[in-house]
Amino acid sequence: MKNLLAIAAFLVFVGFLVILVVHVPRLDLIAVIGATVVLAGWDLVLNLRNQRNQRD
Template structure:
């Protein structure tokens, strides 16, 4: 249970950081890189939660 809470907290902080980054540098190429990054992180979280 604690692992899931820590994962969600880390995910919120990570997404907040990426949102701040994108809000200060609103470029299309950066949005593409951030989109791929978020997709990979969400995929990792989803597969990690599914296994446990």
């Protein structure tokens, strides 16, 4: 259940940032948002992987 909630929160976060990029299409903003999504996605993957390893 926690994994599903974390994935849903990440998707809502990405959705908000996509709306921002659509309304303010600046290259520097797109670069910062891209880096933010990559870092947040990497953190999500590491946390999901860590939770799975702790259950074993």
